[in-house]
Amino acid sequence: MRMERGLEAVSAYIDAHSQKAVEDLCELCRQPSVSTTHVGIEEMARLIQARLDRAGLKTQRFETTHNPIIYGELKGKGPRTLLFYNHYDVQPPDPVEDWVSPPFEPTLRDGHVFARGATDNKGNIISRLAALEAFLAVRGELPCTVKYMIEGNEEMSSPVIGPFVEGHRELLAADGCVWEDSSSEHVPVLALGNKGILYIELRCRTANVDFHSSHAPIYENAAWRLVWALSTMKDRDENILVEGFFDDVAPLTPREREILAKVPPYDGAHRREKFDIRRFLLDLPDGKLPERHLTSPTLNIAGIWGGYTGKGRKTIVTGQAAAKVDCRLVADQDPQKIMACIRRHLDKHGFGDIEVVNMGHGSFPSKSDPDSDIVKACERACRRVYGQDPPVNPFGTGSTPVWSVIRHLKIPVVSTGVGKLTARTHSANENLKVADLIQGAKYMAAILEEFGAT
């Protein structure tokens, strides 16, 4: 009974200080922090560290090959430790002319804060800090120990978070992790796991020039070779033919199948019309789309080019051609092993001359136990604050670095937060509803309380 009463007091404190939370959010949003263009990063890193200091956390700054990671820690009452992950960098604000108010001048309109980063990810940072500060003000201590890492390269695919976690296992040791956010329609979604990714370029070069196409009878055409090579990798029934590609795919567990069965069918008619598509892949019916979407690895052509691609006619034998290929991977596929499989496949099929170039750090797929303590704590917290069960998505389709925590710290991770589908993250006029920020702070407080009590 003490716990219940206590959380109500914490929530009341959050309500009473809601104006302060909005000001805190505006303070962070006023500071540009665009990792792509490196605008305001240093100032933002300092601001974030100062803000964690102010909240009472013991902070450290870690330099990386890219932007610094700010770390904070505060001991709690219970024996449990919760790790928070957020990021202080934001997407570029372009196109700036589409913003109603300037992207780095936070503006309150219709009960929403409009600013780049309002939801992604500064709103999430503030909702968590507001929860911590409410506990400290009302009780003088947290229900559990909190560790907090905030990085500065999330919008550039987080090249540093994997090595950082791997190199700081003791520092970061925890019992569960709450990731940055999850887009919600009404109540927060609990998103578990992620797909991995391998991004490569296949480059074919048959000559140092493009020949006049009257020479097509005697010279090899790089575009044809690339077409033939690709056609050996996946057949038109969408079967990936690369030997070994599926070797490490973990079968779905009975519990995963149970969760999958509950995912409602996609609204195929709506998508067909909206995107003017001929059909879904393999003519899949609506009811089969979720399983295929959530659990299938892919071998996708993200781009292909060669020869003359302008208007009208030019008659050449293409001397160079290339394709960008991204593979979304599922547990327990390994991007490096998949790349090796593709190399072997091309060699075996007579395409040893086609270069396979890794276009950046791959990322591993991961799964997180849908019945873990942190997931259950989030479910209970959601029921307490929002009055209903959160949707659980155990098969993330994006390629976040969630895997690095699961893999290196061996703890479950759940991504959840204040973001709504209408928040326009990454677009002009990004926003966060003030009421969602405050309710999100209460939700975070409830998670801390519930997790501390397990």
Next chain:
Amino acid sequence: MRMERGLEAVSAYIDAHSQKAVEDLCELCRQPSVSTTHVGIEEMARLIQARLDRAGLKTQRFETTHNPIIYGELKGKGPRTLLFYNHYDVQPPDPVEDWVSPPFEPTLRDGHVFARGATDNKGNIISRLAALEAFLAVRGELPCTVKYMIEGNEEMSSPVIGPFVEGHRELLAADGCVWEDSSSEHVPVLALGNKGILYIELRCRTANVDFHSSHAPIYENAAWRLVWALSTMKDRDENILVEGFFDDVAPLTPREREILAKVPPYDGAHRREKFDIRRFLLDLPDGKLPERHLTSPTLNIAGIWGGYTGKGRKTIVTGQAAAKVDCRLVADQDPQKIMACIRRHLDKHGFGDIEVVNMGHGSFPSKSDPDSDIVKACERACRRVYGQDPPVNPFGTGSTPVWSVIRHLKIPVVSTGVGKLTARTHSANENLKVADLIQGAKYMAAILEEFGAT
């Protein structure tokens, strides 16, 4: 004996008036006539008509859907009629900064005239007019009737010459035709026939957007569909699999095989090094290259594109992709029938959604009898003027509109003229050696004499 003596006198006249020929060439070259940009076309058409008038031909100007065609005619002594084809338009002079002297300020250097059009095609026009004028001055008449058509869109693939010839069969009726030019190493080459061409785009569209590639498991990818469609059209052993593609290919005649057997092997080692190629198509040995080059129809990818083709990574499911495909055709293939075969092929293989777009007038392939009177007249003329036999190439690999004369007028056509491989046609510093212009005029005079005597 009279003929011999007579031609010597004609040649002597040409020599005596060589300075005049150079001035005539410079007059034409000073007038820009770029069909692509339509610069100077009207002025050039008038200049050419005036020049034919001055030479004593009865001229007419024909308007077309593009640039005017200038026609001239002069009755000769003998019953035979020879048709000349040339063009008064030129390639754009770009890059202008690479020219030693300005492209439209003809300049004499080291015994060469440097100017855009010096060889292609104004030098050829002047060599022919100098021959006509020499006959008229020395003998008061030509050895045969001459008809002369000079068009203004050759550098834009001659869209008007086919319809013009078809619509003026009586006007143009002749016993043989000498085409614009042929690139030579030492003595003029006699080039017969041409390959036809069909130029199409295959366009695939699976959605009105590019999807985030996390959706690759459920949406069709236009690049993949295009790759699969193309891979059904030609296999990696270079076999064209489009049903009906070869139906109309005329078998080689014994005489053609005889001529082919005399074509020397290509210098494979030189080309390998120069173009840094892995190998020739199908690892063909040097001795097999000429036959393959000269007699094979092709299905060539001139360009392919879809999705993201910039630097770095972008993860999308490609919603649109396309390929430019050119087919070089041999006698008696028909571009429209080949296009219909490709359409049927795609439909039959389940690619009915892929659009086949004709990217401009196709052109027919043609063959010209290597033993015809006009070829024999050119051979004899070459021996008289250059002291040796001309190389005969009975299998043109380009796609000139030679076919329109062969098809509509039913007469043999041979392309020959003053152009050397070193003339830099289509490039900066195009030139013509003055000695080649004068010898070329004598060669044309000898052709008129020899053809008139047959």
